Amino acid sequence: MVNSASPKRCAIIGAGVSGLPSARWAKAYGYEPVVFELRNNVGGLWYYQNENTEFSCVMKKTIMNTSKEMSAYSDFPPPLDFPWFMTNQRMHQYLQLYAKHHDILKNVRFNHRVTRVERTPDFEETGEWAVEYQDANKNKSSEVFQAVLICTGRQSVPFMPPEYPGQKNFKGKIIHSKDYKDANIFENKKVLIVGLGNSGTDAASEVGQIAKSCFLSTRRGAWIHHRTIYGKPNDIYCNRRILEYVKKVFGRDFHAGLMERAFRSCFDHKIYGLNPEHKSYNQDPILICDELQLRLAAGQVVLKPEIHSFTENSVKFADGTVEEIEDVVMATGFSYNFDYLENGKIIPTKDDDLRLWKNMFPLSLMESKKGTTLAMVGMLQLSGAIMPAMEMQARVFFEVNAGHVKLPTTNAMHAEIMRDQEQRRRQYMGARANYTKVCFIDYMREMGQLIGCYADPFRLVFTDPKLAYRLLFHPDLPYSYRLQGPFAWPKAREMIFSVYERMDCGLIKKDTRAVQKVQSRDKGYLTMSVVSLTLSSAIFFYLLNSLLTVMV
Known part of the structure; x- marks a missing residue:
């Protein structure tokens, strides 16, 4: 076993949307990040590969469901010429x-597979972990790290439902959506898509255009939203x-x-047969699909209830x-x-009940004083953009291990996990995936308060009223969590106030893309401002009470 020559090293498993910000913040806190990546490039799911491999990736025509500014990392706004929604x-x-x-690429070990992570014999004193891995040539090695972050995401192991009656006799092909790249292989075929999630609706929308027939099977209806509303990205309103x-x-x-x-x-x-009996808060996240409506209206996709059985x-x-x-696409x-x-002892996976405090820290390790040296980043299902939350998790991890955060007792953590799980069981439908669901705004507030980077608009009412108004009545941007606290970013305030100009630059023709005050005369933004002011008057006394509480 090779011991580290560096005083502090952090093993990061995965170089995708959670692994990259983890490496960035490891550096900020004085760790040397060592990123183990199975692929030959960064990006994780977003590194599209046309051939079928063991790795999950997005579909060929995937477009992000959240807009570019809402999906940004907190100190790295997307380029101005990027449109509202990024393709893969x-x-x-x-x-x-x-x-x-x-400068993260030099820290990434491509084509490396982590095969085992375990506590060292002196873990209770050092908090160190032994990481075993294979390189591209199948050579095995082991190294010791002072911290470990699991950044492999939620979409690594395809879930296949129990076999339906007669399924073994079915002569057609059954694949998981993990192996679906594009619709060309289904041209002029009779296809069934099973599952009304984001992958299912996207696949049906594509397949329906070229298949002889395309059916979409769902057990219940679902709330579906378009990417835009009032002519603008819906997430800047929601x-x-x-x-x-x-x-x-x-x-x-x-x-x-x-x-x-x-x-x-x-x-x-209702008219498309998708009207659900449940409320929208029983379904999180809300499905985002712009094309399914058209495919249903054109008869290119036909809705069906759940499967009863198969024949040949x-x-x-x-x-x-x-x-x-x-x-069939599952x-x-x-x-x-x-x-x-x-050997699976640290994090249980039965019914996807991972027992993670704040969707990060394994409860099984919290009895140890050094138990915070391993955490998960990205085990979230959010009602909003996931990348800012992943970055926030990385920041919390290093703040905790720097000794800057006072953690609750193990019993308190357990009680919080049980309370949250019970609330999710009551609120959300179905048994699977409930335990990773969180509200974007609530989660970011809680995590931001842990490390002191949450800018409370009520505290800013008298010192910076314009900023307070922006924080309360405008989009909850990732930059707002760099206004204060550790590693505050001097440009954060500027990014918040210029967000509408930057958003629209990617759509405005190059010869007219000079800085424009588009938000001041944009009907969509104006509409939302009027709505916000109306709501603010309705809840004036509640906000006043909150303000007085903070001041006291």
């Missing part, structure tokens, strides 16, 4: 630019702190009613209908496998 190619380009900007106060004051049913009205304004769920060349559905099917999500972490 642009997203990969952004990640490469980020890695180069923070992810505002003021809306969380609306939820607290008027109740989540009132808030859900507002959101569902917005969903119906761009997609008549057909599928029978729960409503008794039978359709001839040649190929868009049924992913599972977890952490057997390489001490």
Whole structure:
């Protein structure tokens, strides 16, 4: 076993959207990051490869569901010429630019597979971990690290549902959406897509255009939203702190009613047979798809209930209908496998109940004084952009291990996990994947408060009222978590106030792309401002009470 010559090293498993910010913040806190990456490039899921491999990646035509400014890392705004929504190619380009900007590439060991991570014999004194790995030539090695971050994401192990009656006799091909790249292989075929998630709706929207017939099977309806609303990215409207106060004051049913009205304004769920019986807050995240409505309207995609059984060349559905099917795509999500972490003893995976405090720290390690030296980054399902939350997790990890955060007792952590899980069980449908779901704004606030980087708008009312207004009534941008606290970024305030100009630069023709005050005369932004002011008057007394509480 090779001991580290460096005083502090952090092993980071994965060089994707969670591994790269983890390496960036490891450097900031004096660690030497060593990033183990299975692929030959950074980007993780966003490194598209046309051939089928063991690695998961996005589909060929995938476009981000969240807008570029909401999806940015906190000190690295996307290039001005990037449009609102990044394709997978642009997203990969952004990640490469980020890695180069923070000089991370030299710390990445490509084509390396981590095979085992275990505590060293003196772990209780040192908090160190032994990491075993293989290089591209299958040579095995082991090194000791002072910290470990698991950044392999939520989409590594495809989940296949239990076999349906007659499935073994089916003569067609059944694949998981992990192996779906583009629709060309289904041209002029009879195809069934199983699962009404983001992957399922995207696949159906593509396949429906070239297949002989395309069916989309779902057990229940779903709330589906477009990427834009009022002619602008929907997440700049939906992810505002003021809306969380609306939820607290008027109740989540009132808030859900507002959101569902917005969903119906761009997609008549009832007429397309998608109208769900559940409230929008029972489904998180809300599905984002711009094309499914058109495919349904054109008859290119036909909705079906859940599968009842298979025959050799057909599928029978729960409503008794039978359709001839040649190929099936199971868009049924992913599972977890952490057997390489001490044979799966550190993180349980039964029913996806990972027992992670703040979706990061394994509860099984918290009895140890050195138990915080290993954590997960990216085990989240958010009602918003995931990249800022992943970066926040990395910041929290290093602040905790720097001794700057006072952690609750293990019993308190356990109680919090149980309370959160029970709340998720009551709120969300189904058993799988509930335990990783969090509200973007609530989670960012909680994590920001842990390390002192949450800029409370109520504290800024008298010292910086313009900024307070921006933080409360405008998008909850990643830059707002660099206004104060550790490693505050001097340009954060400027980025917050110039966000609308930067957003639209990618869509404005180059010869007219000079800095423009587009937000001051934009109808969409103006509409939301009026709505915000109306809501602010309705909850004035609540905010006043909160302000007085803070001041006291």
